[in-house]
Amino acid sequence: MNSLDFSIIQQAWPYLWSGLLFSLALTVAAFLIGMILGTCFALVQHFEIPIVSQIVRAYIALIRSIPLILVLFWFFFLVPIVLGHLSANGRPIPIGATYTAFITFGLFEAAYYSEIIRVGLRAVNKGQFEACQALALSTYDTYRSVILPQVIRVASPIILSQTIILFQDTSLVYVLSLTDLVGAASKLAQLNGRLVEMYLAVALVYLVISSVTSQCVASLRKRYAFTGAHR
Amino acid sequence: MLQQRADRPAERSPIVVVESLVKRFGSFAALSDVNLSVAKGEKIVLCGPSGSGKSTLIRCINHIERHDSGRIVVDGVELTDRMADINSVRCEVGMVFQSFNLFPHLSVVENCMLAPMKVRGLSRSEAHDRAIGLLRKVRIHDQANKYPAQLSGGQQQRVAIARALCMQPKIMLFDEPTSALDPEMVKEVLETMVELALEGMTMVCVTHEMGFAREVADRVLFMDRGTIVEEGDPDAFFRAPRTERARSFLNQIIH
Numbered sequence A: 001m002n003s004l005d006f007s008i009i010q011q012a013w014p015y016l017w018s019g020l021l022f023s024l025a026l027t028v029a030a031f032l033i034g035m036i037l038g039t040c041f042a043l044v045q046h047f048e049i050p051i052v053s054q055i056v057r058a059y060i061a062l063i064r065s066i067p068l069i070l071v072l073f074w075f076f077f078l079v080p081i082v083l084g085h086l087s088a089n090g091r092p093i094p095i096g097a098t099y100t101a102f103i104t105f106g107l108f109e110a111a112y113y114s115e116i117i118r119v120g121l122r123a124v125n126k127g128q129f130e131a132c133q134a135l136a137l138s139t140y141d142t143y144r145s146v147i148l149p150q151v152i153r154v155a156s157p158i159i160l161s162q163t164i165i166l167f168q169d170t171s172l173v174y175v176l177s178l179t180d181l182v183g184a185a186s187k188l189a190q191l192n193g194r195l196v197e198m199y200l201a202v203a204l205v206y207l208v209i210s211s212v213t214s215q216c217v218a219s220l221r222k223r224y225a226f227t228g229a230h231r
Numbered sequence B: 001m002l003q004q005r006a007d008r009p010a011e012r013s014p015i016v017v018v019e020s021l022v023k024r025f026g027s028f029a030a031l032s033d034v035n036l037s038v039a040k041g042e043k044i045v046l047c048g049p050s051g052s053g054k055s056t057l058i059r060c061i062n063h064i065e066r067h068d069s070g071r072i073v074v075d076g077v078e079l080t081d082r083m084a085d086i087n088s089v090r091c092e093v094g095m096v097f098q099s100f101n102l103f104p105h106l107s108v109v110e111n112c113m114l115a116p117m118k119v120r121g122l123s124r125s126e127a128h129d130r131a132i133g134l135l136r137k138v139r140i141h142d143q144a145n146k147y148p149a150q151l152s153g154g155q156q157q158r159v160a161i162a163r164a165l166c167m168q169p170k171i172m173l174f175d176e177p178t179s180a181l182d183p184e185m186v187k188e189v190l191e192t193m194v195e196l197a198l199e200g201m202t203m204v205c206v207t208h209e210m211g212f213a214r215e216v217a218d219r220v221l222f223m224d225r226g227t228i229v230e231e232g233d234p235d236a237f238f239r240a241p242r243t244e245r246a247r248s249f250l251n252q253i254i255h
Helices: A007-046 A052-064 A068-086 A097-123 A126-134 A139-176 A181-192 A195-223 B002-006 B054-061 B083-092 B108-118 B124-137 B153-165 B183-198 B210-216 B234-239 B244-253
Strands: B014-025 B028-039 B043-047 B069-074 B093-096 B171-175 B202-206 B219-224 B227-232
Touching (some): A007 A097, A007 A181, A007 A195, A052 A097, A068 A097, A068 A139, A097 A139, A126 A139, A126 B093, A139 A181, A139 A195, A139 B108, A181 A195, B014 B202, B028 B202, B028 B227, B043 B054, B043 B210, B054 B069, B054 B202, B083 B093, B093 B153, B108 B124, B108 B153, B183 B202, B210 B234, B219 B244, B227 B234
Parallel strands (some): B043 B202, B043 B219, B093 B171
Antiparallel strands (some): B014 B028, B014 B069
């Protein structure tokens, strides 16, 4: 292994591409599940719904104190057993690596997004709620049309950086023997012995995707900014 | 103007009735035994030192503050804890806040369209037409597509007035609408309020703008420590207040 040979990347590209698609699909799915569930979690706590809000708080505290890789393991090995106990014949019901990955990442990210939204909700000026009351808006319309859009906009930089972390974390699916971009690269690297080229190429892909996303969001924010002397 | 006053609005049917109203914040009595009757078309100015309960009183009228005891009847509907009652009262009562409270993520015209569409069930185009009409009335329709942060304080407050009017309320409450404004912007907001008053809107205004009170108010109520201490004709009140508390308050605001 003397000099770098990047022609290997070209040959490996179709396989890497399918790995990348899996990473992106997992990121998008976990983002959607996480945001929807996380918003619900945040609202449950915001409204201080008895019992449910305590359960949600405990869940978030638990998830946030455990490494994602452990959660993946547990989910993969324990949930089939639990499901088995719940079913009639008592035998474990496998849910498969792909489902495990999508569900676990969604549930895991929900805890983080929920904290972001919860803090954002607290940051909304009390006058906004009063204006909604004075206009006779229902609680649903108040949150749907006035409060949450402001929370999402204010919190979007933090939501974005959490999502970029999520995108990078998707490489952990190797513990479930799933092949994402990193997994595809390392498998090929071991086959052809071109570790450096492979990992450089993969790092470049992550760099490009993460920085392009950041740029897009920054310019979107500029266009739809409502900052300034608002009261 | 004097002729209009001679036709005492107080003798017409009341649209807001407040009886023995009590509101506490913990052990502090913000309102103790307040009675008030507002006739249809009447313009009332509420004044008094800060903490006297004037804002709390008008915030109870549309149930932004929940009262502890007493009765509030707005346009024949008694305010109870039932959401249906609260909403039917809020539909008839518009409110303008000291800090405008426009929705920063919506354009000026969208601010005005939201509640008519969601609450009154107007279609998008109906709500848009109504919003533009009322923005024209407050002379700000040329800014309809801007966002609140792009407007001056006075313009924002006029948008807030238009937004409240889009619900076609029977009563308008103003909670120190000019207190957060730079002096040169106070006039444009007061002019809008005077126009509204001349059109016959029922108005309850918490304000220390004496010129406004003199020009449009039918009655001035002076509040102190949670009760209405003095009420009367604005000219008489500002020229010769009867109570010592009102006298010392007026001395403080005129310098």
